[in-house]
Amino acid sequence: MHVATCSGARPIRHIRARVRPFSSSGHISFVKDVASAQPPEHLHHLLKMLQSRGETIISPGARQGLIPLAIPLSENLSGAVTALLRWPTAPPGMEMPVVEVRKHGVWLLAKNVDQYIHRLLVEEDAKNSKENGSLLFDASSEAGNKLYRRGDFAESQIANIDVYLLKKVGLFPDVLERKVMRHFENRDHVSALITGEFYIKKDHFPGFARPYVFNAKILLKVGRVLEAKDAARVALKSPWWTLGCPYQEVAGIAKWEDEQIEYIKEKVTEEGRQEDLKKGKEPAQVALDEAAFLLDLASIEGTWDDSLERVADCYKEAGLNEIARFVSYRD
Known part of the structure; x- marks a missing residue:
């Protein structure tokens, strides 16, 4: 995921x-x-x-x-x-x-x-x-x-x-976002939307949710509520710590209450892990998903250190021992 x-x-x-x-x-x-x-x-x-x-x-x-x-x-x-x-x-x-x-x-x-x-x-x-x-x-x-x-x-x-x-x-996120906002200042909504579409091309900023968040906001700005909702939901499929703003801001556009947070909290329980394994998911992938989910949850409050040990353990379970050592390393 x-x-x-x-x-x-x-x-x-x-x-x-x-x-x-x-x-x-x-x-x-x-x-x-x-x-x-x-x-x-x-x-x-x-x-x-x-x-x-x-x-x-x-x-x-x-x-x-x-x-x-x-x-x-x-x-x-x-x-x-x-x-x-x-x-x-x-x-x-x-x-x-x-x-x-x-x-x-x-x-x-x-x-x-x-x-x-x-x-x-x-x-x-x-x-x-x-x-x-x-x-x-x-x-x-x-x-x-x-x-x-x-x-x-x-x-x-x-x-x-x-x-x-x-x-x-x-290409830089802040530069592209300023370009979009200048188009709005000039009342050129078509150019603003075209630039917003350019921003979200998947090979431009791979792994980062921010372009989709910004695109959702400009779609909302021109009254395209359903498209904005879809863009926000796409954003939330990427790591939440790459949204460029608090999770709640994007969840609001996506029309999600707390159900997605509750879903992810369930996924990182022992029951959630066992359910994924029973469905045939590889143990290494289950561990990687759990690490990603824990980082997502930590991003909501910014409490990274609370889940640090478990995140490192997940990477070990996935066979990424070097990443596990890196994640847990502190001066």
Whole structure:
């Protein structure tokens, strides 16, 4: 069944007590040895860039209170945490996305580290801030030189930075959502709906429910209530911690009360597990489903640590011992 809060939502909380002096080697070895993943080539440069922006580098094992699939990188002054997301069963070749960690889950910032570095450089360049911009460009070093040439945005003569990002850098949820809202401001509902449909193409943001949530909201905005309900229900088939807003907000559009929560609570009981096994479902799949259900339930209140041990056990039962170790790891 399973393989982030609204953009104005407050960040989760401060975790400065867990800060360690900057060194990318800790994060690189953590990704490789604990998360059992290939470290992004330019992770070191991204960490230096985040630090140059005034963010505090966080130990990758400082994960108390965070969704257990996140590898924290940095925290900004408002308390927002930037992290890598380690999908438990990612398709081959899928890179780790860069996300902002929030109380109810994650918000996708970029599909991979290179894309995020590229975006940060474009945004800094567009500000025309020579002093601060130089710090960021210096921190990006050879990764920056490879991904973006300073001045390209101005030379492109593309007036709107969001248009530049979509054309030259990649697709980003917040950029696409702003594009839709601009169409509404211009009273161009047709273009708004077309962009909303583009947003939900399955190969654009695989695994993330947020595009369907946003599409449901714009359908509601134009009075297409039944289609909005269907879109919300599609969203709720993806991990609830990728909705980009609290579960209840989407359940309301889907016209679901608490029955889906009760259904999932039943699925994670011993009786629910035995019922699935009797139906012929493979034990490993039952365990994976239970882990996904537990993360969904935790996302409703943001109480990730409460179910941590059982989630790790589920991954062990599914034969994913490395993921189990990663999920339960804490400094």
